[in-house]
Amino acid sequence: MSVASNPVAGRARKQLAWLDRRVMTRALLESLRKLDPRVQVRNPVMFVVCVGTVVTAAESVARPTVFDWGVTVTLLATVIFANFAEATAESRGRAQAASLRQTRTGTQARRLGAEGREERVSAAELRRGDRVVCEPGDLIPSDGDVVEGVASVDESAVTGESAPVIRESGGDRSAVTGGTRVLSDRIVVQISAEPGQTFLDRMIELVEGANRQKTPNELALTILLAALTIIFIPVCVALAPFAGYAGGQVSVVILVALLVCLIPTTIGALISAIGIAGMDRLVQRNVLAMSGRAVEAAGDVNTLLLDKTGTITLGNRRAEQFYPVGRVAERKLAEAAQLASLADDTPEGRSIVVLAKERFGIRERQLAGEHAIVPFSARTRMSGIDMGGHQIRKGAADAVRAWVEERGGQLPPDLTPLVERLAQAGSTPLVVAENASALGVIELKDVVKAGIRARFDEMRRMGIRTVMVTGDNPLTAATIAAEAGVDDFLAEATPETKLALIRREQEGGRLVAMAGDGTNDAPALAQADVGVAMNTGTMAAKEAGNMVDLDSNPTKLIEVVAIGKQLLITRGALTTFSIANDVAKYFAIIPALFVTTYPQLGALNVLRLHSPHTAVLSAVIFNALVIVALIPLAVRGVRYRPASASALLRRNLLIYGVGGLVAPFVFIKLIDMALAALGLH
């Protein structure tokens, strides 16, 4: 399993330079193809620009002037730029999809027949429930669960992570993804996806933006933009009779130019690019969202449920210290602890052996002679070894205490206070006992990840409550929670209590995000508004969640939230910018529009633009260029730094609202000066 060393800082892996030539060429071609009216009609704002272009073109043909053609060409460019924005975003996805697709072609599978006979079939023929054999060097033909064996698998084709991962039957690491390669050992995989519906397929579909559904917020924004478009149609159309009343005439070309400048073309042109790019950013971070809806929901999350282990603390607890009780020597305790742990392959068990060696030089022994390993079980909550006449046990304090008392042993008086003290300090006390006497306590300690506290403070400022979920007892949990700086914790968590917690939060009107991997996480993942399943997890978990993290890094939940927010902010910011631009365009066009009707309205020409024609042209040229200028912003997303809503609003209103008010004044003036210099008048 690949837990990145600094999981908090997400690295964009498949980041393509957006100026990649191949991508650009393709996008350009695509943007011409998108001039098809059937495509255009899907975006009401740009459709109006299209119709306007046709009108001005007709005018230009009827009475050709440089000005009319200038406007017509600029309007056409506006439409193409909008198409280009969308095509750019899409082709970035396509390029990624192409590299993904390479891994899929022509995979052969060794399907197990009824009597264990193998037959070679194409991967495309595999159905859900088929069993296939994979050996070193084989590509796993489709998604599934390992039902037999354990193997190391290279998942770099999907995750981009080169370190191999272990996949084994049973447990929570049984899921394998089609297109990954087995490096060692033989496994049998039970296929869990129908052809064409594997993760790889879905991922390709997703990054290509095929069958993209508008997300809820995008839909709402489209409605608002349509309304803002509808409003301005009578505004402009009415101007012809209005000016006629005053005995003046307005040029149809200028009216169309005004209309195009007033309707929110900037955001209208970029809206789908923003959506596609948002999904793309998620994919770059190796998170696969099942729907755009889930990405938006991530931005809305109020409560994050974070597993303690792996997210808040470093993977595993480590033995820190031996605490003998009564008159037992520390070395004796260490020896007993080591013996009890020799057969314990868990990281905790290993760390006890390591500590014994570090402290007292006790070597790892081969267990010779008559012995019986007592494995850990959830019922007894202890493990140990029976050797000769010795029975050694280590385990949860109350379990071992009960075991000692059962054997008629007495507990030393200092044991209970010690256990409590350690638990309170956030450690896990393991009591070690031999026969009827307790020897002492091993302190297992959680190590809270560096920097995690600052991260949670950030979350708090964003208005997100963090809840640590752990199987630890409340005392231990409280200490770690305090150390890590989470807002709340759920101790002694079971799938049921987790589910209950999510429901409770949701009843309070909060949206909950969580990460999970095990089959028993599935109900909670399904209930959560954003459920990120770990790729290493079971298929059940993956299907219950609405996102899959291919890196299986639970901390990424935090990044997912940030990406969701960034997506929404980008839309809001560009909408604000687009609307604020209208003021300057009014001041450029209105005096030009009525120059014959009321020359006195030239007083409104506050920019002192060169001539009515250059004024109108400058406004439409600005309107077109601003789309191109903002494509990188739309594709990258506006800069998002976690902050409170108030701070974000103030900042973005200042940049995109006030900026949107001022910027066009400056640029329209500059374009006008350039046009005048070119001799236009």
Added chain:
Amino acid sequence: MGFGITVLVLALVLALLWRPLGAYMARIYGGEMRWLAWLERPVYRAIGVDPSSEQSWKRYAGATVVFSAVSVVFVYLIERLQGVLPLNPQHLPAVPPLLALNTAISFMTNTNWQNYAGEATMSYLTQMAALAVQQFLSAAVGIQVALVLVRGFSRRESPTVGNFWVDLVRGSIYLLLPISAVMTLVFVSQGAVQTLAGPAHVHDALNGVSQTIPLGPVASMSVIKQLGTNGGGFFNANSADPFENPTGLTNLLEIVLLLCIPFSLTYTFGRMVGSLRQGLALLATMVVLFGAVLGMSLAAEVGPNPAVRAAGVTSQSGGNEVGKETRFGPAASDLFDIASTSTSTGSVDAANDSFTPIGGAGLLVGMMLGEVSPGGVGSGLYTMLLFAVVAVFVGGLMVGRTPEYLGKKIQAREVKLASLGVLMMPVTVLTLAALAVALPAGRSAVLNLGPHGFSEILYAFVSQANNNGSAFAGLSANTAFYNLTGALAMTLGRLGIMLPVLALGGALAAKPKVAETAGTMRTDRPVFVGLLLGTVVLVGGLTFLPALALGPIAESLVGPGRLFG
């Protein structure tokens, strides 16, 4: 000096009324008021309504539409039959059909656009029992529709939004009636007329002048026309008429009456959604807009009238006195008329058509913003809330969440309804005004020539689509064309906005409440007030900038000394 004090006193009185009146309204519509139960309960029995029952938004909207239709028919019939009905001392004949229709719709929609001169057209019965009744009821309907929207925000997962009939009765009986009853007598004490006797015939021996002076039950109508932000005067001169508005004191009281409910409703709103600051944010937005519009208009109106200057009057130290009453003066008249156009009232204590170009632009802008500063009773609040929904949507995206307002997610449906409501007015105005200037029937009605004539037509549709009712009254609008287009504009401006508002109220009421966190965009902060102001100005007002350029802006720029005629 005196005017400055007037403004201060007005602000103080409104500030003092804000809380008690707002709280009183919250209690009325919450069903907590009982003191007029003796009057209220028999009404429910007569209508056959259980006061504890509630309706879905659809039934509520259905009742609104049906009641509005019945109102129109009722008023129309009385107008048509006034010749044979009692209380008609002047023996006025039936009102002509198109005028009667226009007037019936005008009063049902709270517009009170008057294509007639009351003293020469309407019998006492028509004024009292048809027009003034609508002044109560259309105001009550406006307020209760706003209340439905507020309930949408304050309730959670509720299938119902209130009961139309219960809200109607409560608003009329507990809110509008008692205040009117008291204020009528105050007005009469100042000189307003209140009589059922016919016109008085007088003869002045000093100058040999004989006059026939129409009288009537004036004061009782003058008060509700202000309180309900209706604006329909008993006399043609409206609040400029000394019998409606006799003194400086009544002038101030009339302003207080028309501003108090719209402003105080922001308190009601804040209280019902559980945060006064939320109400204060809306109030602040309204006050800033009102102040800006008043400031612009006032600065022009205390200056000279260009035509009067051109005629050779050297000193206009008092400001533009054309069409102003001496006892009010230009400044207080401007305050009155700005307050009236900013509240969808439309009553005037001066001749709007004779305002200076920019002074008149202030009147227009007050309406063009959508009547939200503070707007009509109820309609001001609900229109402002529509703008707030749009502002929240754009602003909410900018903080990176699905936008939410007062715990309610603003999604496609809400945006659709709010957009529809915001769109309705400008689209109606521009379409009909374009039609009017394009057709001879529209153009021929103007009195003044040049850009001012265009302003008269524009004003007519802005006023009617905003249910304001004031006019650049040089326009001769009692024609088939204007009676019909006006009726359409008024209906769209009323029901075309109310129905989306009711639907929005229903949609919001059905939603659960989302918890508020530091990640929630605060809607009770100055930043939001700024955002809301920007939304009102950019989305609401900017649509009219080109039209304004051809009207008052051109008129103010073509001078100095260039006259039309």
Added chain:
Amino acid sequence: MLLHLRRALLAMLVLTVILGLAYPLAETGLAQWWFPAQASGSIGRDGSSLVGQHWQGREWFHGRPDPDDPGATGGSQLGPTSKVLEQEVRAALRAEHALGVEHPPANLVTSSGSGVDPDISPAAALAQVDQVARARHLSRARLRRLVRAVEQGPELGFLGEPVINVLALNQALQKLADRSR
């Protein structure tokens, strides 16, 4: 829908009785009882003090150039860039000049909002003092005092403008002239 209709009709009837009959009739009763003069139009021997009258000749103080027809109230509605307005004001100015009022304040040559404005500004009254004094052979100082005596408002010292009720002024003028005869 039928239920709505039934309720709407009933509500309309009941509320009309309350708001359209009971309310205005009760108010009329109270008004006539408590403020009989005001409620009936403030009408005295020479007409209503709230309705302007047309005064002719040099012997009287004039009001604003209004139609002064209480049966058809309202302003002229002439716009600020109206040539007609300019001509009307010019005519009013000429008339004032003919009477010997050299610099009439604007309200004396412009029409009002009601068309029956009973008042003029104190300055407008003072501007006519010379003319009336000459015609009536009264001292200017006495007339000025007379003007000051009938000056009203602003109410409470700040509401509205100080005004001269033209009827009241002329009534006082007549009384003064009668006394000095």
